[in-house]
Amino acid sequence: MEPSKAPKAFLKPYNPNEQEPRMLEAWEKSGYANPDKMIEDGLTAPDAPSYSIVLPPPNVTGTLHMGHAAMLAIEDILIRYHRMRGYKTLWVPGTDSAAIATQSKVETDIYKAEKKTRHDLGREELMKRIDAFVEESKATIINQTKKMGSSLDWSRYAYTMDEKRYRAVMEAFVRMHDAGLIYRGNRIVNWDPKLQTTVSDDEIEYVEQKDAFYHFKYGPFDIGTVRPETKFGDKYVVMHPDDARYKEYTHGQQIDLEWINGPITATIIKDEAADMEFGSGVMTITPAHSGIDFEIAQRHKLDVERVIDDRGILLDIAGEFKGQHIKKARPLIVEKLRAKGLISKVDENYVHNVSTNSRGGGIIEPQIKLQWFIDVNKAVQFPDGKTQTLKERMREAISSGNTKIMPERFEKIYYHWIENLRDWCISRQIWFGHRIPAWFKDGEVRVSVTSPGEGWEQDPDTLDTWFSSGLWTFSTLGWPEDTDDLKTYHPTSVLETGYDILFFWVARMVLMAGFLRGEVPFKNVYLHGLVRDGQGRKMSKSLGNIIDPLTMIEKYGADATRLSLIIGASPGNDLKLSEDRVRGYKHFANKLWNITRFVLENPHGGEVKLNAGDQKLVDEVVEIAKQVSAHIDAFRLDLAADQIYHFVWDRFAAEILEESKPIFRAGGDPSNSSGQAAAASRAHALSSILTSSLKLLHPFMPFVTEAIWQQLPKKESDLLMVAKWPV
RNA sequence: GGGCGGUUAGCUCAGUUGGUAGAGCAAUCGCUUUACACGCGAAAGGUCACAGGUUCGAGUCCUGUACCGCCCACCA
Numbered sequence: 001m002e003p004s005k006a007p008k009a010f011l012k013p014y015n016p017n018e019q020e021p022r023m024l025e026a027w028e029k030s031g032y033a034n035p036d037k038m039i040e041d042g043l044t045a046p047d048a049p050s051y052s053i054v055l056p057p058p059n060v061t062g063t064l065h066m067g068h069a070a071m072l073a074i075e076d077i078l079i080r081y082h083r084m085r086g087y088k089t090l091w092v093p094g095t096d097s098a099a100i101a102t103q104s105k106v107e108t109d110i111y112k113a114e115k116k117t118r119h120d121l122g123r124e125e126l127m128k129r130i131d132a133f134v135e136e137s138k139a140t141i142i143n144q145t146k147k148m149g150s151s152l153d154w155s156r157y158a159y160t161m162d163e164k165r166y167r168a169v170m171e172a173f174v175r176m177h178d179a180g181l182i183y184r185g186n187r188i189v190n191w192d193p194k195l196q197t198t199v200s201d202d203e204i205e206y207v208e209q210k211d212a213f214y215h216f217k218y219g220p221f222d223i224g225t226v227r228p229e230t231k232f233g234d235k236y237v238v239m240h241p242d243d244a245r246y247k248e249y250t251h252g253q254q255i256d257l258e259w260i261n262g263p264i265t266a267t268i269i270k271d272e273a274a275d276m277e278f279g280s281g282v283m284t285i286t287p288a289h290s291g292i293d294f295e296i297a298q299r300h301k302l303d304v305e306r307v308i309d310d311r312g313i314l315l316d317i318a319g320e321f322k323g324q325h326i327k328k329a330r331p332l333i334v335e336k337l338r339a340k341g342l343i344s345k346v347d348e349n350y351v352h353n354v355s356t357n358s359r360g361g362g363i364i365e366p367q368i369k370l371q372w373f374i375d376v377n378k379a380v381q382f383p384d385g386k387t388q389t390l391k392e393r394m395r396e397a398i399s400s401g402n403t404k405i406m407p408e409r410f411e412k413i414y415y416h417w418i419e420n421l422r423d424w425c426i427s428r429q430i431w432f433g434h435r436i437p438a439w440f441k442d443g444e445v446r447v448s449v450t451s452p453g454e455g456w457e458q459d460p461d462t463l464d465t466w467f468s469s470g471l472w473t474f475s476t477l478g479w480p481e482d483t484d485d486l487k488t489y490h491p492t493s494v495l496e497t498g499y500d501i502l503f504f505w506v507a508r509m510v511l512m513a514g515f516l517r518g519e520v521p522f523k524n525v526y527l528h529g530l531v532r533d534g535q536g537r538k539m540s541k542s543l544g545n546i547i548d549p550l551t552m553i554e555k556y557g558a559d560a561t562r563l564s565l566i567i568g569a570s571p572g573n574d575l576k577l578s579e580d581r582v583r584g585y586k587h588f589a590n591k592l593w594n595i596t597r598f599v600l601e602n603p604h605g606g607e608v609k610l611n612a613g614d615q616k617l618v619d620e621v622v623e624i625a626k627q628v629s630a631h632i633d634a635f636r637l638d639l640a641a642d643q644i645y646h647f648v649w650d651r652f653a654a655e656i657l658e659e660s661k662p663i664f665r666a667g668g669d670p671s672n673s674s675g676q677a678a679a680a681s682r683a684h685a686l687s688s689i690l691t692s693s694l695k696l697l698h699p700f701m702p703f704v705t706e707a708i709w710q711q712l713p714k715k716e717s718d719l720l721m722v723a724k725w726p727v
Numbered sequence: 728g729g730g731c732g733g734u735u736a737g738c739u740c741a742g743u744u745g746g747u748a749g750a751g752c753a754a755u756c757g758c759u760u761u762a763c764a765c766g767c768g769a770a771a772g773g774u775c776a777c778a779g780g781u782u783c784g785a786g787u788c789c790u791g792u793a794c795c796g797c798c799c800a801c802c803a
Contacts, residue, residue: 006762013765188801206800224803238803275802283803292801352802366801409731416730416799499798530797568740568751573732574796576739580752587765594763601762634743642741642750657762 006600007711014593016557016586019707024146026706032722033153035088043722044088051087052489053079054473055152056497056505057160059098060137061105064144066531066539066565066577067498069549072148073562074528074637075496079151080699081632082493084725090489092476093145093152095138097161099433099465100359104195106130106432123431130432134161144550149558149702151721156485158476160468161434168475169434169468170449172516177447179380181390181515182426184438184445186370188294189425190355193312194362197429198371200464201422202503205358213350214334215279217342219257219266222280226352228333229326232260232317233305234284238296241270243281260337261319271296289366308365372427372436372461383518393514394418394507403510405525406635407572410502417503426464433462466504470512473521492522499527499572526635529574531565552582559701560585566700567641588645589704592697595653596708599690602664603713604683611678614685617656621647621692625726628696637700644696652689660686691715692726 031037038044053075058068075091083089106129107118118126138159145152158165176182190199211226221237237255239246251270256263266284273296274283287297287304297304307317314321314329321329337343355364376390388396395418397403398411405411427436439446439456446452468475473492477485491513495506506525513521532538539546552561563585569575610618624647631640660682666672667679691712698705698720709720717723 010762013763226803273801273803278802285803290801290803292803295801353800355801413731413798420800503798570741573740578739578752581739583765584751587763590765591763594766596762598762631743636743639741639743646750653762654767661761 005603006597009711010593010597010600014557014590014704014707016559016589016703017554020147020149020553020558020703023703023706024149026710026719027151027721030719030721032083032719033091033151034155035090035153038083038722039088043717044083044086048086048088050090050488050493051079051082052090052092052492053494053496054092054476054492055094055150056495056501057094057096057158057469057472058141058145059101060095060134060141060159061098061102062137063140064148064549066547066549068145069148069561070528070531070565070569070575071496071498072145072150073565074526075494076148076150076562076702077566077632077637077699078494078496080702080721081629081725083151083721084695084698084723086724088488090156090485091150091152092156092158093142093150093154094158094160094472094476095141096469097134097159097432097465099428099462100195100197100361100430102130102134103430103432104360106133109133118431126431147550147553147558148562151702156476160465160472164478165468165471165475166434167449168471168479169463170437171480172471172512173437173463173467174447174449175516176374179515180378181375181380182372182447183375184370184372186368187373187423187425188288188291188366189369189371190357190364191310191367191369192357192361193310193365195357195360195430196310197361198369198425198427199357199359199361199364200425200466202466203358204355204364206353207356208351209354210349210351212334213347213352214337214343215345215347216337217344218259218282218284219255221282222344223282223284224279226350227330228337229314229318229321229330230286230289230307231284231333232314232319232321233288233307234259234286235264235266236269236285236297236300236302237266237282238269238271238274238285239282240272240274240276243274243276245281258340258342260333260340260342267302269296269300269302271299288368291366294366294368304368306368308367310367312365371425372438374424374426376421376423380515382515390511390515391418391421394510397510397514397520402520403522403525406527410499410525410527410572414502414507417507424464426467427459427461428464429461431462433465434468435459436461436463466508469505470508471516473509473513474517479516490517491520494524494526495522496526496528498530500530502527524635527572529569529572531575531577547577547579552579556582556586557589557703559589559703563588563641563645563700566637567645569638571635588649589701591649591653592693592701592704593708595648595657595693596690596711598657599683599686600711600713602660602679602683602686604680604687608680608684610685611681614681617685618688620651621689621696622727625692625696629725629727632699641700644693644700648693648697652693656686656689694720695723695726698723 035044039046056071079089079091110116110129173182190204192199213224213226214228215222215224225231249268251268253268255266257266273292274281285293285296287293287302288306289308305317306315308326309315312326314324314326316322321333357364379387379389381387395415398405398414405414436459437447437449438459439452441456474486474490477483477490479486509521513519549561560582564577564582628640628644663682664679666675669675694705694709706720709715
């Protein structure tokens, strides 16, 4: 038997664990993730169009999960593809401080280990502990991100709390304040009694709960509630002005009646907020602890009195129940009402929604508080000269087509969200985060990046984490300075993220970029689905169904892990991932490895004119390349990957290679000159098809393709990463 | 209460402007065929959730129903 002409490496199956670290090193050493270096080395034209993505920064608290892995795979494909196509391509990495999540995590850890709360430690000490924790977690997540093969430009790495980003946040706040978009006011907010902070509307999660629904006799009326503990201050009875049942009562009329702690005087209020269909059509209101009640009270200039304090304790107004926690007081209050004969009916199993803080907090208690808000309904002038409200701006970004959302159906959801949007409460009472640049002295308030001078105390509150996240596309590029990066790479080409943070993040970036830059933050939004387990369940620790990307990388390689997250994952739809899928794609990497071996064992010598049949084969790949490109351009990475996968396996390996065997056999006969010519032509064709296939696959499976490229005797560039896309 | 998505082979999913159904994995049978057993070949497997409608023709368009999932909503 003839000795193999292929490099020795190919005598063994493809081993990702051996190759991947080498490829990572080669890429990193090249510096080609940085577009400046690409231009410097003449690999990208200085005047080439730019293509940029800013990585949605993973929380520093976590480790890499499959959702991150999917995100990295998708974005890396887009990035590598555009880099190979000659774009000035930039992918900016970063990490997010995730204010509430991080602080809770550290606080919990400290409490477990030392039985100390943040108040025991003090603000400064807690910050130190958090910083230490962040440093450690950061390294972990960065290292894991690299292992996926992400060709991020680490020289541009940003952290939401680093100096530059901090400055951008301060600047943004001051500018918005000066424009009148940020105001401080007493409004009803979502208060989390457990974490002792406000929470934004979007972070509320409604949880279904069963409670008793009580019907009380409130003078001549029947009123209902699941929260008897709020009723102490109820002295207004509201009914719809058109409700025929109560036409004898007039607005402002006063009625004396017996209530929880004795006789009170109630006032009739006619307001359309009362639903005639619900219960008796009559309700009493608690303006201090209910959004809708607060609005009614404001409309009619009614008294607003607090009943419950920040910790859920009843105040003076509760009389004998004062000082008790609402949870404990409720049954006692019910008991008293029953004793007084004021309960007319009880529905024991009433199902309703309670609002909870989705960030690991408690049950929300609406409270009226002096906080900072962003006014979404105030018309102001934008940098591009237009005068409009933030709501209008957010709507326009999409309706004008300046930003397109993929899949399109999410546009409707986005509009609907804007419809329901209220002023955004941006101040939080947690300690870890961007401090609000507001200063107090003798009842005076000033807003400025630095202290106005001696004796001014900075607002102790911090900003909602999404405030700083909203600046991310441009704060990472150097804003507020007018940098070259900003000019070249903003608006970014694509924002790629999970559909679950469409509101939190996407809408807020549109808002911020609109007001502070006068442009959209990105031209496209590509929303991927959630990665679930093989049965469609969310992956969670408690279910024990987590598939860890790093374990998969170790067992099957990063390429296989990437492909398993791409093929079969259509935009915006959840992906069910099982280990079998990952294994299947490892086999594919090996297949490619062996195809190469066969091709290299039949080398072609120098320039050969292809015969007509072989030319047709080569043209076939060009056609495939066009289709793959079209799919990627349409964000159908699943179809693109699927197509090239099948071409390589079913067409190239199964048919073309098999047909080549007899041709090479005939070419081995020295007396058969036409056979030799045919073999030479075929060898040349195979080599060309292999080269093109490697290029087409490279964005999807960067490691194995690069490892093979490194073994090719002749190649157009040292690294496949910077080779030219076939079409 | 409103909206969205899904329902195609045992499992996970494709199916782009309508033309008598495809892939991967699993399962069956057979292969030490000199690129690959992480492989090759063969065979098997679906009344495309259901009911109507449009059409020469529908998985693909329209109407409705059922089930699963998600999102939104200040019904006391």
